[in-house]
Amino acid sequence: MRQLTPEAHEWQRVYGHAVPRAELDVDQALDAVRPICEDVRARGADAVLDAGERFDRVRPAQLRVPAEVLATALAELDPAIRAALEVSIARLRVTSEAELEHSVTTTVADGAVVERRIVPMQRVGLYVPGGLAPLVSTVVMNAVPAQVAGVAGVALASPPSREHWDGAGWPHPSILAACALLGVDEVYAAGGAQALAMLAYGTDDCAPVNLITGPGNIYVAAAKRYLQGTVAIDSEAGPTEIAVIADASADADLVASDLVSQAEHDPMAASVLITDSEDLADRVDVALADQVDRARHVDRIRTALAGRQSGTVLVRDIDQAIQVANAYAAEHLEIQTEDSAGVAAQIVNAGAVFVGSFSPVSLGDYAAGSNHVLPTAGCACHSSGLSVRAFCKNMQVVTYSEAALREVGPHVVTLAEAENLPSHGAAVSIRLARDV
Numbered sequence: 545m546r547q548l549t550p551e552a553h554e555w556q557r558v559y560g561h562a563v564p565r566a567e568l569d570v571d572q573a574l575d576a577v578r579p580i581c582e583d584v585r586a587r588g589a590d591a592v593l594d595a596g597e598r599f600d601r602v603r604p605a606q607l608r609v610p611a612e613v614l615a616t617a618l619a620e621l622d623p624a625i626r627a628a629l630e631v632s633i634a635r636l637r638v639t640s641e642a643e644l645e646h647s648v649t650t651t652v653a654d655g656a657v658v659e660r661r662i663v664p665m666q667r668v669g670l671y672v673p674g675g676l677a678p679l680v681s682t683v684v685m686n687a688v689p690a691q692v693a694g695v696a697g698v699a700l701a702s703p704p705s706r707e708h709w710d711g712a713g714w715p716h717p718s719i720l721a722a723c724a725l726l727g728v729d730e731v732y733a734a735g736g737a738q739a740l741a742m743l744a745y746g747t748d749d750c751a752p753v754n755l756i757t758g759p760g761n762i763y764v765a766a767a768k769r770y771l772q773g774t775v776a777i778d779s780e781a782g783p784t785e786i787a788v789i790a791d792a793s794a795d796a797d798l799v800a801s802d803l804v805s806q807a808e809h810d811p812m813a814a815s816v817l818i819t820d821s822e823d824l825a826d827r828v829d830v831a832l833a834d835q836v837d838r839a840r841h842v843d844r845i846r847t848a849l850a851g852r853q854s855g856t857v858l859v860r861d862i863d864q865a866i867q868v869a870n871a872y873a874a875e876h877l878e879i880q881t882e883d884s885a886g887v888a889a890q891i892v893n894a895g896a897v898f899v900g901s902f903s904p905v906s907l908g909d910y911a912a913g914s915n916h917v918l919p920t921a922g923c924a925c926h927s928s929g930l931s932v933r934a935f936c937k938n939m940q941v942v943t944y945s946e947a948a949l950r951e952v953g954p955h956v957v958t959l960a961e962a963e964n965l966p967s968h969g970a971a972v973s974i975r976l977a978r979d980v
Contacts, residue, residue: 565921566762566812566853570780573766577737581770584741589749595738596713600674602706604713607742608749609720609731613709617720625680628911629722632684635913640692640932655945656952663937665690667697667751669743669775670728671758674703674735677809678716679759681910685917685930686758687726693935699750700728701743703735736760737767744771757930759784759917762812778934779919779927785814785853786905787874787894789865789887790828792821794880798901799824800831802878805906807848808841814853816874818865825856866890873924876905893925950976 583591589607597603649659670686673679683700690698700723702715714720714733723731732750734742746752756768757778765782786806790799803815819825832849839845848854859865862881869877873893880901881887888899895918896908908914917930928934953972960969 564852565814566783566851570762570766570769570782570921573762574770577763577767577770580737581741581744581767584738584747585745588745588747589742592734592738592742592747595736596704596734599736599738600704600706602704602711602713604704604733606749607732607734607747609714609733611729613712613714614720614724614729614731617717618724620717621721621725625718626721626725629680629684629725632681632911633688633726635911636684636688636915637692639913640689644692644932645936653948653951655948657943659941659943661939661941663939664694664696665754665776665935665937666695667699667753668695668935669740669753669756670698670700671739671743671756671760671764672700672702672715672719673758673760673764674705674716674719678705678718680716680718680722681916682758683719683722683726683728685915687723687728689915689930689932690757690935691726693932695935697730697751697753698728699730699732699743699753701732701734701739703739704733737763737770740764740767740771744775755935757917757934759920761810765921778917778930780921780923781875781917782920783812783814784809785816785875785920786878787814787816787818787869787872787876788878788880789862789869790817790819790821790824790878790880791862791882792824793882794819794821794824795901796824796827796831797835798904799878799880800828800835802904802906803828803832803849803854804835804839804845805904806876807845807854808839809848811844811847812851812853813848814851814874815849816854816872817856818859818868818872819856820859820861820865822858825858828856862887869894873919873922875918875920875924876908878903878905895919895924895929946975 580595593603645662647661651657668690672682702719704713705716708717740756742750743753743756755776759781762782765780768777768780784806788799807813807815817828836845857868859868870893875895877894878898879887884900888897891897896914898905909916915930919927953976956972957969
């Protein structure tokens, strides 16, 4: 698809539709996940296992992965993969520790103290997709910020696998190895909406969690929307997206490689080029044809690139490209222009921004130190990527002395009367009426 954008004065109305999303959206998928979630709520583990057998075509003997299986997975992990995971863990831990908020105590007046206390979630559920690719890196992206936040209880769910463990149905070995490497020992062989319902509602084996994080397909995103309120969620992280703002100075081969890299994830993945150069668009088309033909997952990539969610948007200039990108609110946004830093400074809606030709999205997927669990489907206009802050709550702690209450108490009584809530005021007045 190649599409010209409308005049700039219309951008708020139409730019968000300049590049359509995939035909199946979260609202449609809700109809499919609702009965699955309700079945899990009613029947617990049996419903999770039944759904796994139906969708993943394998039924493990139990949902929780035995400790010896986790240990075996780590012992048999390729040393090179282990080393790469350790680098990824270390870099993400550095950024997570840097962004961890600390409690703040404020003295409002003499004897009047308000503390904003940072409290980690008590128990969280982490979701790691299996599907077309075993996302071992997603174990890192979920678990590290939870651990840095100080979460006491961590449960992780990932789909059962038919191809490994001699058909026993445990998740992919590399995912289990990453869990063991990080010390995550409560792991469940459950995928899709049924896994999220298990985490939200709980079963005999799995206690309910307070928060669910992690990416997944459109049905996982729909389950998050359905379960929100029962639990907190990070964001609706569905099929992956990349948008690239590029001008004539960009290297067409690099742009094409980044578009292909995200199309490799999923036939519903979105790969979008936003450019003011028709010549660059033509050169990227040529580069895509060559790179797709040589890709390992050629069919998946071709399907994604041919979908209505992918294509090239031609704009008048880079200012208009920025407007289009902000309206589209991509999960991943790359800037490959002459002034990449200047363009990036004007982006307000994106899950993560990758600045310059040496900052590909793939770097963020694995070892940049950033987190790759990001909002998709336009949710970046109101939601943030996963971070240590998602695993914490702010709690107010108020401590007033008698003298401090006497100083401000009359104002409390006045405001309570103004709201016609006299008993609120009485709860203060009864204290003020006592002898000092």
